[in-house]
Amino acid sequence: MSPMSNILDRPRQHLDTLKTLWRSPSFVIDANIAWNHVIVAGSVMLSLYINGMEGFYNLGDAVQRFVSLAALVPAILAVFSSILINRRRAIGRTLSLAVNYIGMVLSAVYLLHLWGVFLGIDSVARALHAHWQWLLGFAVAYALFWVAGRLREDSRPRVLLEQIALGVGMITLIALLLIMGAVQAVGDILSTYSRVQTWLVTLVIVVFGTLGYRMLLLGEYFGETPDQRTAWQGWLMLSPNAIGFMLFFAGPLLLSFYLSFTDSTGVNPPNFVGTANYRELLAIQVKVQDSPEGDPQQALDRGYLVLETFTVGSHRVVIGARDTQFWQSLRNTIVFCLMLVPLSIIPALALALVLNSKIPGMNFFRALFFLPSVAAVVGTALIWRWLYNANIGYINYAISQVVQFVNDSLGLGVKDPKYNWLTDNSTMLISIVFLAAWQIIGFNTVLFLAGLQGVPRILYEAAYVDGAGRWGQFRHVTLPMIAPTTFFVVVTTIITGLQVFNEPYALIPQRPIPLPATTSVYYLYRRGFFNFEFGYASAVAWLLFAIIFVVTLIQFRISRAGAYD
Amino acid sequence: MQYGTLLQRWATRLVVYVVLGICAFLMLFPFTYMMFTSLKASGDVFRYPPRLLPYSAVTRQYQGQEVPVYRFKIDGKEREMVLTGQKKGFVFLTTEEGVNVSAPRQSRIVAQVPEEEATPTGETVTVTDALGNSADFEVYQVTVEGQTQRLLLAYRSRLDEFIDPDDPQVVTYAVQRTAKAVERVDLQFSNYDTVLGLNLDRALINTALVTLGVTVGQVVTSVFGGYAFARIPFKGRDTIFLLYLGSIMIPFMVLVVPMYKLMVAIGWENRLVSLIVPWIFTAYGTFLMRQFFLTIPKEIEEAALLDGCSRLRILWTIFVPLSTPAVATQVIFTFLYAWNSFLWPLLIIGEGNEPNHVLTLSLIRLSNIAADKPNLVMTGAAIAILPPVIVFVLAQKYFIEGIATSGLKG
Missing domain, CATH: 1.20.58 (Methane Monooxygenase Hydroxylase; Chain G, domain 1)
Known part of the structure; x- marks a missing residue:
């Protein structure tokens, strides 16, 4: 052996020992345990840092404490993982994998932030x-x-x-x-x-990644079962969605619920006020006055305003509310839905019945009727704004033509109404309904068509043999058979209607939108983003959600019941 | 018999086509109106009765200037004439029977004569109508077609002089406002330039970028999530899936306030990233992909797993190619959703922050700054509406199947 090769051999031997060491399970476990110490330290520091932040984005002490506690979760997980992998327990490895993976993803997001990618x-x-x-x-x-x-x-x-x-x-x-x-x-x-920060975060990602990967390869060592293997693969696949779900859905949802019990505004951090927002919103009072004359306001307690009055015999019933605008907007929304349902569903059903015939070209028409549903509401609303124009709009022009025709042919003296559709308090809401109905008809038609295609032909033949005409077939075969579809369409239309915002915003030119055209979501928008009353707006949102939830629940119940018929 | 049913069938078809045609005309009228109005000149929009086609005035050279042309019928011949800029005083004469006492301008005019051709007689006549109103009218003497007549002066007016440049002897007088201008159909494509210059070009790019980001992101996360939910059994999966389904029910407005606060906290308000990143995680899309993946036979996958194929490989080489229809459906839905979204951009970008506008925001702003120019507003609407319409027309098969199977809301 020449001295030369001896000199070269020694470092190679060292390298080989290092490689063996690096691949040995005990080293990987020790490295992970060591890294877990760093995670604990980092997590505690982060928690302390959050706890000591000034102002904390105007979110208030409670949220700050919650987030700072949440920052301790990695520390707890790391401690458990250290203990358990030290005992060579499979669950410890899973924990360690989770900590490393989530740590890597979050640091990667932070690195992208530092890079200025977002x-x-x-x-x-x-x-x-x-x-x-x-x-x-x-x-x-x-x-x-x-x-x-x-x-x-x-x-x-x-x-x-x-x-x-x-x-x-x-x-x-x-x-x-x-x-x-x-x-x-x-x-x-x-x-x-x-910046040191960037180097640090990059390093952290590399460590998280390497240690996690090494740990991943130790499946056999920890006696991983195929089921466990499948499990982490499943979680891994789900992770992009799950992390996004936590950050942009679950977290905000909790925060929203909390805010609805606070007086959070644009300037002040939230203070917990209990159910005050809900009480303010829902406070309603019904009083009876002895005579229908006089100021109805007199009947109400301080802080209440007149919402509605009506006369019963010689008495007058006065309904008052603290937040009359909320009730008014809720009423507008409900009236909106009640008008939208027939206006969008009856034409849709009629169109679907015609389109369901076996005549060539029906797919073409189906696509045509669907076009309003794919266009941006903001765009179509602006078109309709000009169609509704009192002086030069086509809608008033069409009405004038009809009026003139009726007057000329029947010799009547009907007055041309010349509606100011979008500025007159009495026509604003119905204008929005027409627009929304036009927009949704094509969509409902497609749903009805799907329902109609599920009706077995044999039923029609049976009805025909029994002597049913077209109407009879429709009445006794089609309608009962598509009842579930109809129900579904009605419910989805109501749920969409309860959330209407774009249509009034783009159609009605005045700002803020006058009360007769204010829908619930617009009211939320106004309180939340005009007045910056975040807490109050959240309470409005949750009340609306409660209504939608009830509607959905009814749908769920009834369609369940229908399924077992 | 055969003949009768054939005839009947064709009659039914005709009726169906006519009915559907009328419905389609009504349903699509707003779009027709939008397209035509977007091509109108600003002077052509405020007309009553309204008309659809865009027109512009025909002009011609007259004394070195481009001037509008008006059409007159003189002695049975149609002539195209131009304004000379001269005016001439005219007297409008009526009879005692035709005079309208309370509104002389609405009297029945029997003669319209230049002032110099009518001689006042100096006399006046007092006329009293059925309602008892009475007024004095001057009596003029005029010669019409060789006959000298004594008529009452209803009113005087100065009329504009029109001349036929090809035949300068022919001159006529009329009120310019009511004269029939010669017009031809003329499409003002320059409106699109104008409107794109009003920040809609930037908004178009922004919207395309945001839509691309959201669509790609949603498809990727949904494919992974859908595969996990459909094919990888693990503890707690079904609970999480139920949570996901439940989250579909929660309306966005519940999340509006905290999402806004979150964006402010991480410094993403007013930034395009706030329109992309929070929206690439979708329970709907995940659900859609899961439902589709469930229909793919398990045997293919099991064989691949036995061969030692990794999950990722299986997903990429087996599931993704097989699920083109589902992916297409999701792409189209997401495209429309992202392209048309309004409430969130309104809150997080706002109407004022123009460089980061998306189309819907720019459109609202356009409707404010061009409140008296419907042609420009319609142009903006067309720019915002046409891309989704084109995408829909190209891919409507996937779209309508997607709705029919899942009842998704667009």
Whole structure:
């Protein structure tokens, strides 16, 4: 053996021992336990940091304490995982995997934040706007692909054309990236490494990733069963959704519920006020006055305003509420739904019955009727705003024509009403209903068509044999058979109607929208984002949700009951 | 018999087509109105009775200037004439029977004569109508078609002079406002330029970017989540699935306030990212994908698993290619949802922050700044509405099947 090889051999031996050590389960476990200590320390520090924050985004002490406690969860998980993997328990490995994985994902999100990727989307939009012509390159590529798709399969021109299309697309993409400043963007990202924070977070991700991966490979060592293996695979697949669900659904939902019991505003942190918001919203008072004359306000307690009065015999019943606008908006919303249901469902059913015939071209018409449902409500509402125009709008013009025709042909003196649809208190709401009904008819038609296609033909034949005419068939076969569909359509229409916001916002030009056209969600918007009464607005939201929940529950119950008929 | 039923069948078809045609016309009229109005000139929008087609005035050269052309019928011949800019005083004469005492301008005019051709006689006549109103009217003497007549002066007015530039002897007088201008159909495509220049170009790019981000994100998370829910059994899965289903029921307005606060807390308010990232996690899409994955035979997957295929590989090489219809359905739904969304952008971006507007926001703003220009508002509406309509037309098969099977709300 030459001295030369001896010199080279020694480091190689060291390297080999290191590799063996690195792959040995006990080292991976020890490293994970050590890393868990870091996690505990980091988690406690984060918790203390959150606890000591000034103001805490105006969310109040309770939320701050909650979040700071939640920041301790990783510490607890890490402690348990350390203890359990030390005892070589499979559950400890699962815990460790979870901690490492979630830690890696959250740090990666934080790294992207440090890199400025999230806020950088604005710059991407700006650059795309400046160089939008390049986007046509993609259109050209797509067109070439489309043409290629028409050619015979595997023919030379087709392959060639596809390659050209791919080339055009790639060149466009690269050119676009260069022009938009991709190089500079990479430079910007690299320059964030002048901060220690960025290095730290990158390091943390690497450690989380490596340790997690090593732990993952120790399945056999920990005696992992196939079921356990499947389980973590399932969680892994679900994780993007589950993490997003926690951050953007479950968390806000809890916060919303909490806020509805506070007096949170744009300036003040929330103070817990119990059910005060709900009491204010729901407070209602019914009083009877002896005579129908006089000020109805007199009958009510302080803080209550007159909502409605009606006369019964020689007495007058006065209904008062603390928040009359809420009740008024709720009433508008309910009236809206009550008008929307027949106006959107009867035409939809009629159209579906016609479209269900076996005549060619029905799919074409079905698509036509569906068009209003795919267009942006804001856009269609603006169209309708001009159709409703009192002076030059087509709706008043059509009414004038009809009135004139009736007057001329029947010799009547009917007055042309010349409605001020969108400014007159009495027509605002119905204007919104027409727009919404128009928008939803096509959608309901498709639902009805699906229901109608489920009616067995044999029933019609049986009815025909029994001497039922068209109406009889409709009355005794179609209607009962599609009752579940009808019910579903009614309920979904009501649920959509209860949440109506875009239609009034875009259709009615005045700001704020006058009370007769104020729907519940618009009221929520006004209290929450005009007056910045976040707590109160949350309470409005939960009350509305309660109503929707009841409607859904009824639907659920009835459709369940129907299923066992 | 055969003949009769055939005839009957065709008659039924005809009736169905006519009925559906009328319904389709009514349903699509707002869009027709939008398209035509978006191509109108600003001067052409405030007309009564309204008309659909965009027109613009025909002009021609006259004394070195482009001037509008008006149509007159003189001595049975149609002539296209232009304004000379001159005016001439006219007297409008009526008879004692035709005079309207309380509103002389509404009298029955029997002669309309230049002032110099009518001579006042100096006399006046007092006319009293059935209601007992009475007024004095000057008596004029005019020669009409060789006959000299004594008529009452209803009113005087100055009329605009029109000339036929091809035949300068022919001159006529009329009120310009009521003269029949010559018009032709003229599409003002420049409206689209104008409106795109009013921030809608930026909004279009933003909307496309946001829609792309949301759609891609939703499909990715839904495919993973749907696969886990459909095919990977693990403890607690069904409970989580129920939670997911329940979350569909919760309306967005419940989340509005805390989501807004959350965005403010992490510094995402007014930023496009707030329109993308919170929306790429969807219970609906996950549910849709799960339902589809359940229909794929288990045997294929089990064989692949026995061969040592990883879950990710199975998902990518077996499930994703097989579920093109479901993915297409979800892509279209998400596209429409993201493209048309309004409440959340309104809250988080606001009407004022123009560079980060999406189309719906810019459209509302356009409707405020162009409140008296319906043609521009309709142009904006067309820009916002056409892309989803095109996507729908191209992919309506997936779309309508998607609704019919899941009852999804668009």
